[in-house]
Amino acid sequence: MLHKFCIAPMIDYTDRHCRYFFRKLTKNAFLYSEMVVSETIVYGDKDFFLKFDGSEHPVALQIAGSNPKNLSYAAKCGEDFGYDEINFNLGCPSKKVQEGNFGACLMNDMDLVEDCLGSMIKSVSVPVTVKCRIGLDDDDPYEVLPAMIERLNSIGIKTIIIHARKAILNGLDPKKNREIPPLDYDLVRLIKRKWPELNLVLNGGINSIEKAKKELNSNQYDPDGIMMGRAAYIDPFILTNIDNVFYKDKKINHSRFDIVREMIPYIESEIANGTYINHITRHMLGLFHGVKGAKVWRSYLSENAPKRKSDINVIKEALIKIEEIQKEVA
Numbered sequence: 618m619l620h621k622f623c624i625a626p627m628i629d630y631t632d633r634h635c636r637y638f639f640r641k642l643t644k645n646a647f648l649y650s651e652m653v654v655s656e657t658i659v660y661g662d663k664d665f666f667l668k669f670d671g672s673e674h675p676v677a678l679q680i681a682g683s684n685p686k687n688l689s690y691a692a693k694c695g696e697d698f699g700y701d702e703i704n705f706n707l708g709c710p711s712k713k714v715q716e717g718n719f720g721a722c723l724m725n726d727m728d729l730v731e732d733c734l735g736s737m738i739k740s741v742s743v744p745v746t747v748k749c750r751i752g753l754d755d756d757d758p759y760e761v762l763p764a765m766i767e768r769l770n771s772i773g774i775k776t777i778i779i780h781a782r783k784a785i786l787n788g789l790d791p792k793k794n795r796e797i798p799p800l801d802y803d804l805v806r807l808i809k810r811k812w813p814e815l816n817l818v819l820n821g822g823i824n825s826i827e828k829a830k831k832e833l834n835s836n837q838y839d840p841d842g843i844m845m846g847r848a849a850y851i852d853p854f855i856l857t858n859i860d861n862v863f864y865k866d867k868k869i870n871h872s873r874f875d876i877v878r879e880m881i882p883y884i885e886s887e888i889a890n891g892t893y894i895n896h897i898t899r900h901m902l903g904l905f906h907g908v909k910g911a912k913v914w915r916s917y918l919s920e921n922a923p924k925r926k927s928d929i930n931v932i933k934e935a936l937i938k939i940e941e942i943q944k945e946v947a
């Protein structure tokens with residue numbers, strides 16, 4: 618139930634400000650951090666990379682790496698900071714990530730994956746989960762994925778998020794790797810049939826609430842949850858449907874304007890602590906997606922927030938502008 622609707626880890630996107638904003642739209646969706654490399658946690662500013670607001674729960678920290686010792690330390694730090702889950706990245710195909718020997722390329726080295734996960738599991742008491750692809754390059758996913766799931770299951774990984782397309786490590790950049798290899802939802806259902814006890818989350822191409830609903834209600838081997846990435850960022854207001862549709866909870870019935878007003882005290886307190894306003898408002902640009910005045914909202918914030926970095930009036934002015942446009946429509 619917890620994972621029924623997850624919002625995907627997205628580097629440069631799902632930082633703590635973005636997650637705080639998403640939480641104003643849904644109380645229940647399971648949120649994921651951006652990928653954080655274990656060495657960043659070992660050697661970097663832990664507060665900067667790990668701190669988050671208490672309202673973000675349930676929230677997972679996604680870690681990438683391939684050094685079991687560093688991973689176990691990073692996982693423990695994540696638990697100490699209060700994350701509800703530690704997720705291990707086995708899906709990122711970027712060149713840089715491959716050079717560091719982590720992400721999707723690790724699916725070729727399941728012995729190392731077992732070492733990494735084993736040491737993380739030993740160091741924390743929160744669940745350790747995996748996000749992976751269905752295979753790499755010339756792999757046959759119908760052979761590779763079941764073999765991998767078998768091994769993950771045997772070491773105690775109970776929640777697996779499957780981005781249901783292969784990762785092509787040579788020749789496709791990360792963007793194309795989210796578009797070109799075809800999606801195979803049937804394979805995820807096959808895995809569910811074989812391992813009904815696992816908590817399986819389907820990811821990739823879920824671009825609307827309707828599609829999420831359909832994929833969770835099509836037959837007895839449906840995944841336990843779905844994970845949405847890009848669509849949630851492009852049109853975040855759709856997230857207000859999650860609580861009632863997927864969690865049988867009350868819908869957050871606040872308007873887009875209410876959401877902006879609710880964000881203002883947070884933005885004010887962040888500015889007081891030295892955060893630039895554009896680091897928060899950039900995640901809110903899509904809030905009025907598809908409604909009259911969306912362009913003005915977006916362009917006013919994009920132009921002014923980076924220039925007036927500590928000025929809360931930027932968002933108040935943008936709000937007045939779009940309110941006026943909407944009044945004209947009404």
Ligand SMILES: Cc1cc2nc3c(=O)[nH]c(=O)nc-3n(C[C@H](O)[C@H](O)[C@H](O)COP(=O)(O)O)c2cc1C
Nearest residue numbers: 625626627628651652748780821822823845846847
């Ligand atoms: C900008 C961006 C950044 C991403 N960063 C990560 C990441 O840090 N970790 C990860 O596992 N996946 C990452 N992904 C992949 C998403 O989590 C997700 O698997 C992918 O976008 C497919 O889901 P979607 O079709 O719903 O967008 C990223 C995707 C995007 C668009």
